Amino acid sequence: MATEFTTDITEAVVDSFAGTADPRLRELLGALTRHLHAFARETRPTTGEWERAIDFLTETGHMCTDARQEFILLSDVLGVSMLVEALNGHRDPGATESTVLGPFHMTESPVRELGATIDLVGTGEPCVVSGRVLSRDGTPLPGAALDVWQADGEGFYDVQRPDVQPPGNGRGLFTTDTEGRFRFRTCVPSPYPIPTDGPVGALLRATGRHPYRPAHIHFIASAEGHAPVTTHLFVAGSPYLGSDAVFAVRKSLVQDFAETDDPSLAREFGVANPFRHARFELVLEPA
Incomplete structure (x- = not known):
């Protein structure tokens, strides 16, 4: 049966990490998913805004070199x-x-x-x-x-x-x-x-x-x-x-x-x- 993602996508993603061998990694990924999804529900970003956010993170990665760490700066x-x-x-x-x-x-x-x-x-x-x-x-x-x-x-x-x-x-x-x-x-x-x-x-x-x-x-x-x-x-x-x-x-x-x-x-x-x-x-x- 197909999952009704509009209502339970958060727990579906959390459940997808159930097989993670490292319990701390499983805990971190679950918490990250819940908080990130809660942010999206609270702010309701448009598709364009979310794409811009991804572009921003991509640009941050491109700015990193052996002498510069833009992610630490962020x-x-x-x-x-x-x-x-x-x-x-x-x-x-x-x-x-x-x-x-x-x-x-x-x-x-x-x-x-x-x-x-x-x-x-x-x-x-x-x-x-x-x-x-x-x-x-x-x-x-x-x-x-x-x-x-x-x-x-x-x-x-x-x-x-x-x-x-x-x-x-x-x-x-x-x-x-x-x-x-x-x-x-x-x-x-x-x-x-x-x-x-x-x-x-x-x-x-x-x-x-x-x-x-x-x-x-x-x-x-x-x-x-x-x-x-x-x-x-x-x-x-x-x-x-x-x-x-x-x-x-x-x-x-x-x-x-x-x-x-x-x-x-x-x-x-x-x-x-x-x-x-x-x-x-x-x-x-x-x-």
């Missing part, structure tokens, strides 16, 4: 990336809060010594970022890995302008010392727009939204026996802290990049005095 501007982080992030209120990975963690960061610079082009105001990686109880974590990446002083990542920036500019993979400390030299990050030359940019323009992110540096911290954290360090006073295009700002991650007048510290860091200095502690939960 997830970011819809707030889904940050929602997933919130649902899966740390459970301990004393641990460093997690944020989005972003679309530019597309290449492996070069290994660098503590105190080295990640700014190979010198386009921004020089600064030092230092801090520690700690366990939740305050115990330093020696040998912790710290993956760092940021845009240059003009707001571009190395993969965006390979003709201007050498590979690995703004990136570094550091290992904390015996007291869990890290430090590196860089430039003070600046606000920048996410890429707007693709379908995500068209979506923002159509909805009257700006594409800007506040100034920030990305971090992934990991240590043996602890859950890794993907997070940001935001520059206090930066524009767009209250309207980040990807909804990733958390107050606990906003820090001063203060002008520091300390000749001995400047000598230790290998920079001219006075200098801009940000301090950042990353606290990891035991796994």
Whole structure:
């Protein structure tokens, strides 16, 4: 007997996944089907509107390359990336809060010594970022890995302008010392727009939204026996802290990049005095 799809197509599709061996995949496909069908029933898109939606997703896929992930960008501007982080992030209120990975963690960061610079082009105001990686109880974590990446002083990542920036500019993979400390030299990050030359940019323009992110540096911290954290360090006073295009700002991650007048510290860091200095502690939960 033919199925009367006008009334029970949703459950017919859900039932079609009954043989899925992976129970979690079966659960996800069933929920996706029910919510997607509910969206269609609520909004009643025309055939032309649905075709345009499919075209939009097709264009998003075509925009993806080894150096650009337009689907991550779409997830970011819809707030889904940050929602997933919130649902899966740390459970301990004393641990460093997690944020989005972003679309530019597309290449492996070069290994660098503590105190080295990640700014190979010198386009921004020089600064030092230092801090520690700690366990939740305050115990330093020696040998912790710290993956760092940021845009240059003009707001571009190395993969965006390979003709201007050498590979690995703004990136570094550091290992904390015996007291869990890290430090590196860089430039003070600046606000920048996410890429707007693709379908995500068209979506923002159509909805009257700006594409800007506040100034920030990305971090992934990991240590043996602890859950890794993907997070940001935001520059206090930066524009767009209250309207980040990807909804990733958390107050606990906003820090001063203060002008520091300390000749001995400047000598230790290998920079001219006075200098801009940000301090950042990353606290990891035991796994």
